[in-house]
Structures are given as structure tokens and as C-alpha cells.
Amino acid sequence: MDSSTLEETTPALASVARDAIPDIVIGRLPVYLRTLKLLAAEGHEVASSQELGERLGISSAQIRKDLSHFGEFGKQGTGYNVAYLCKQLEKILKVDCIWPVVLVGAGYLGHALAAYNGFENRGFRIVAAFDNDPKKIGLRLADSIEIEPDSNIAANVAKHKCQIAIMAVPAEVAQGVADMLIEAGIKGILCYAPITLNVPKDIRVEYIDPVIQIQHMTFYLDKGCLE
Amino acid sequence: MDSSTLEETTPALASVARDAIPDIVIGRLPVYLRTLKLLAAEGHEVASSQELGERLGISSAQIRKDLSHFGEFGKQGTGYNVAYLCKQLEKILKVDCIWPVVLVGAGYLGHALAAYNGFENRGFRIVAAFDNDPKKIGLRLADSIEIEPDSNIAANVAKHKCQIAIMAVPAEVAQGVADMLIEAGIKGILCYAPITLNVPKDIRVEYIDPVIQIQHMTFYLDKGCLE
Numbered sequence: 001m002d003s004s005t006l007e008e009t010t011p012a013l014a015s016v017a018r019d020a021i022p023d024i025v026i027g028r029l030p031v032y033l034r035t036l037k038l039l040a041a042e043g044h045e046v047a048s049s050q051e052l053g054e055r056l057g058i059s060s061a062q063i064r065k066d067l068s069h070f071g072e073f074g075k076q077g078t079g080y081n082v083a084y085l086c087k088q089l090e091k092i093l094k095v096d097c098i099w100p101v102v103l104v105g106a107g108y109l110g111h112a113l114a115a116y117n118g119f120e121n122r123g124f125r126i127v128a129a130f131d132n133d134p135k136k137i138g139l140r141l142a143d144s145i146e147i148e149p150d151s152n153i154a155a156n157v158a159k160h161k162c163q164i165a166i167m168a169v170p171a172e173v174a175q176g177v178a179d180m181l182i183e184a185g186i187k188g189i190l191c192y193a194p195i196t197l198n199v200p201k202d203i204r205v206e207y208i209d210p211v212i213q214i215q216h217m218t219f220y221l222d223k224g225c226l227e
Numbered sequence: 228m229d230s231s232t233l234e235e236t237t238p239a240l241a242s243v244a245r246d247a248i249p250d251i252v253i254g255r256l257p258v259y260l261r262t263l264k265l266l267a268a269e270g271h272e273v274a275s276s277q278e279l280g281e282r283l284g285i286s287s288a289q290i291r292k293d294l295s296h297f298g299e300f301g302k303q304g305t306g307y308n309v310a311y312l313c314k315q316l317e318k319i320l321k322v323d324c325i326w327p328v329v330l331v332g333a334g335y336l337g338h339a340l341a342a343y344n345g346f347e348n349r350g351f352r353i354v355a356a357f358d359n360d361p362k363k364i365g366l367r368l369a370d371s372i373e374i375e376p377d378s379n380i381a382a383n384v385a386k387h388k389c390q391i392a393i394m395a396v397p398a399e400v401a402q403g404v405a406d407m408l409i410e411a412g413i414k415g416i417l418c419y420a421p422i423t424l425n426v427p428k429d430i431r432v433e434y435i436d437p438v439i440q441i442q443h444m445t446f447y448l449d450k451g452c453l454e
Contacts (some may be wrong), residue, residue: 030442035423070322094445097452101441108342112335113437118398118421122438123445125453160338163448164441171345188444194345196262196282204447206440210340210417211349213433214328214391215257218321218350219416220431221390225324226352 025066031056032063033089034122042080048079083113095123100160102186104177105168106131106139106147109192111166114141124164128156130174150180157184166190252293258283260291260316261349267309275306322350327387329413331404332395333358333366333374336419340395341368351391355383359400377407384411393417404434 035055039047049060056063067073068084070092074080090096101119103110103126114126129145131137136147148156156162165186169177174193181189188204191197197205241325245286262282266274276287294300294312297319301307317323328336328346330353341353356372358364363374375383392413396404401420408416415431418424424432 026446027443029446030439033442034421034436034439036424092446093442094448094450095442097450099441099445099451100453108335108339112339115335116437118436118438122442124438124441127453160453161451163451164444166437166441187448188441190441190444191292194261196265204444206438206444208435208440209261209345210343210393210435211345211351212257212261213435214351214393214415214417215260215320215322215349216254217391217417217431217433218326219253219256219319221321223321223324223413224326224388224390226327226354226387 018150021069025069028058028066029089029093032066033086033093033095036080036082036086036089036104039108040086044082046079046083047082047085049074051079090123093123097123099123099164100125100127100162100165100219101166102127102153102157102160102162102181103129103141103145103166103168104131104153104181106133106136106141107168109168111141113166114145115207126166127162128152132158153180154184157186163187164190166192168192171195240328248296250255252296254319255285255293256316259293260313260320260322263307263309263313263316267313271309274309274312276301278306285391299429317350320350324354325349326350326391327352327354327382328391328393329380329387329389329408330356330368330372330393330395331358331377331380331408332419333360333368334362336396338368340393341372353393354387354389355379357383377404380407381411382409384413390414393419395419398422402450 032052035052049063052063053060073085073088098120101124103113106129110129114129118134119125129141129147130150130153131147132150137149139147141147163186165181167174167177167189171193174191175197176194178199180198182199184202190206190208192208194209194211199205199219241270259279262279263274270297276290279290280287284436300312300315325347328351330340333356337356341356346352353372356368356374357377357380358374359377366374368374386392390413392408394401394404394416398420401418402424404418405424405426409430417433417435419435421438426432
């Protein structure tokens with residue numbers, strides 16, 4: 001799908017500069033998509049912004065406001081057509097296809113990611129995996145992806161025209177790996193290492209740090225500690 | 228540390244109803260804390276909201292506004308005392324101690340989490356691990372935590388007075404595991420399964436779903452797909 005098709009299917013988008021839409025709104029779209037797909041799987045053909053909001057703990061007004069950036073997806077009173085809104089969100093997020101992804105780090109986390117079956121049906125496929133441990137080279141992740149040395153990153157990123165990388169490496173080596181990936185042409189990095197990467201402005205980095213999210217919870221809990 | 232101590236050290240907090248502070252603000256505090264600890268590790272004794280903002284891609288005004296909910300942490304022009312602000316944020320988030328955490332799911336992800344060395348120094352320790360696979364019972368995660376059957380969850384949560392659980396289980400069993408954890412007294416769940424859990428209002432759930440964050444990136448990338 002090229003952008004012209006996108007504009008045909010979601011007219012409003014044509015008139016909206018993408019960076020004019022708040023990033024926080026973009027960040028919620030994948031959550032809406034996940035929930036809509038769940039509703040579809042449960043057999044719901046229509047869903048109101050109230051129903052969506054209840055599932056997500058977000059106000060229905062917020063959901064309507066977020067979606068209004070991209071066009072009119074629901075008729076007043078009738079709610080959203082679940083299948084149609086899924087398709088539109090997939091087009092807006094550009095995941096109505098499968099993106100090649102490279103994985104760096106073949107430890108437990110790398111194995112877990114390679115074995116994760118939630119990528120392909122949501123727009124992504126790990127096409128190559130790398131590790132700097134000579135003992136792992138040649139072994140396979142999830143019985144499929146062969147582990148290659150980091151020195152093969154550039155060639156693979158080029159071969160698969162990869163723009164996205166997942167980094168499942170220790171913090172100590174993360175910046176070096178990120179530099180290698182960016183040099184190879186990667187534009188978006190999902191980083192599991194608990195550090196903040198130093199990258200050029202045109203490179204997008206998302207972090208997965210479980211402690212950040214647990215610390216978000218403890219604020220609301222009654223303190224109960226071991227020490 | 229009980230709340231009275233907290234109020235002594237961060238006076239403003241005493242006058243602020245915690246649920247009056249936007250959750251989105253609370254969600255940023257752990258990110259500020261992580262970055263401040265990094266600055267401290269790099270030897271910085273003082274940091275301005277500008278420096279923090281540049282590291283985080285957040286405006287300095289936003290950072291000052293967020294922190295102002297909890298008191299006055301910086302002097303105009305002199306910036307924040309990094310060590311002091313770290314301590315205060317740890318108290319506000321209640322992570323100036325170590326919380327016991329139970330882990331459910333001893334697959335690759337469970338192993339990765341048990342081997343992760345970033346918990347203890349940030350307020351958490353996995354004290355027990357569970358799996359429903361009889362072949363795994365009795366084995367150890369990260370050479371330390373013995374894998375116990377799910378049927379031991381309730382007893383362990385009670386014994387360790389655990390309020391926090393990490394769920395590293397497949398989506399199909401996630402709701403059942405969550406029900407078990409909540410029944411046992413867990414108040415906060417970090418869920419790696421790609422589903423939305425149905426939980427009582429007083430239970431906090433945070434999700435880690437790599438696809439949500441990758442789909443957030445693809446919006447900004449030039450479409451490049453395999454299929």
C-alpha cells in the first residue's frame with residue numbers, strides 16, 4: 001500500500017501533516033488496534049467508543065478525539081465497525097503488511113522473542129538474529145532463525161531492507177550495537193537494555209524496561225518491602 | 228518508610244491527594260529516576276531540567292511541571308541536586324526499599340527475567356517463581372529461584388506478603404493466572420501476555436507488549452514490507 005492508497009482510504013489523513021498529530025495519540029493507536037482485534041475475535045461487529053474505553057480504561061471522549069485526527073470512523077450512535085476500523089488503523093500504522101525485523105541478542109530474551117508468536121499476525125517477522133558469542137553462531141532460535149555473528153548485521157539489514165531492529169542485549173554493549181544497527185540503515189529500534197541510547201534525531205527508539213512499569217505501580221500500592 | 232516520613236521529606240506531597248496527580252505524570256517519574264541515576268553514575272552532581280529534557284526528549288517545562296506536583300526540588304538557575312532528587316523520587320515511587328515480586332511462567336522469558344540484574348538495585352526482588360509444567364517443577368531459574376507449581380502461588384504470596392506479580396505466561400492461560408494471583412492478594416501485575424486482562428478496579432495492571440511499541444514506530448517510517 002503506498003501513501004496515495006492510504007489517502008484514498010482515510011481521506012482526512014491526506015490533509016494532516018503526520019508530525020502534527022501528537023505522538024501520545026499515535027502511541028495509543030496500537031492499543032486501540034489490539035483491543036479491536038480482540039473484539040473482532042470475540043465476534044463483535046460493532047463497538048462504541050464507550051465499550052472500547054471501558055476495555056482500555058480510557059475515556060470514550062479521548063478515543064473519539066484520537067481517532068478524529070484520521071477521519072470519521074463511526075456514525076453517531078451506531079459505534080464503530082470493528083473490522084473496518086481495524087483495517088484503517090492497520091493502514092494508518094502501516095502494519096497491513098509484514099515488516100522484516102532483525103534481532104540482536106540470542107540469550108534467553110532473544111529466544112523468547114524468536115519463539116513469540118504474536119509478531120507475524122501483527123505486522124512483523126524476525127528475519128535474522130545476531131549474537132557476539134562465538135559458541136552461539138550457527139545455532140538456531142525457535143528452530144528456525146540461524147544465529148549469525150554481529151559482523152553480519154550490515155549485510156543482512158541491506159539484504160532484507162530492514163528498518164526495524166530489536167535489541168535484546170546487555171546494557172554494557174547496547175550503545176555499540178545501536179551504533180552498528182544505525183550505521184547499517186536501521187531507522188527504528190526496540191531496546192530491552194535498561195539504558196537511554198544516544199541516537200541521531202531521525203532514529204526512533206522505543207524502550208522496554210519492566211522496572212519502569214513496576215515503579216509506576218508501586219506509587220499506588222501501600223508500601224510493603226522486604227528491606 | 229511510612230507515609231508520615233514521606234510527608235516530612237517531601238512536604239508538598241502531604242497536601243496533594245495522590246489520585247489528584249495525573250497518572251501520565253506518575254508514569255514519567257520512573258523515567259526521570261532512571262535518567263537521574265544514570266547522570267549520578269556519570270558523576271553529575273547537578274542537572275538542569277534542560278539537561279534532563281534533552282536526555283529524555285521531553286521539554287524542560289514539562290519536567291518542571293511534573294516535579295512541581297511533589298514539591299520544590301530545584302533552585303531557579305542552579306538546577307536539581309541529582310542525588311537528592313533521586314532519593315525523593317525513590318520515596319515518592321516507594322522504591323527506596325526492596326519489594327518482593329512473584330514470577331509466573333518459567334519459559335525463556337521467565338529465565339530472562341530471573342537472570343535480569345536490573346531489579347534489585349531499583350526496588351524489586353523476585354522471591355518465587357511458578358510454572359504449570361510438571362517437568363519444570365524443582366528446577367531453578369538463574370541458579371537460584373526454585374520453580375514451584377502454580378498451586379503454591381497463594382501460599383507464597385501470603386508468606387512473602389507479595390503485592391506485585393510478573394506474568395510471563397502464554398495469552399491462553401493469562402486470565403486464569405491473573406485470577407489466581409488476585410485471589411492470592413496480588414495488587415499489581417506486570418503482564419507480558421498480549422491480551423487485556425479483566426481485573427477488579429483496585430488491581431493495577433501494566434502490559435509489556437513489544438508489538439505495541441514497534442507499531443508506534445512504523446507510523447513514522449517509510450513503509451517497507453516483505454509482503
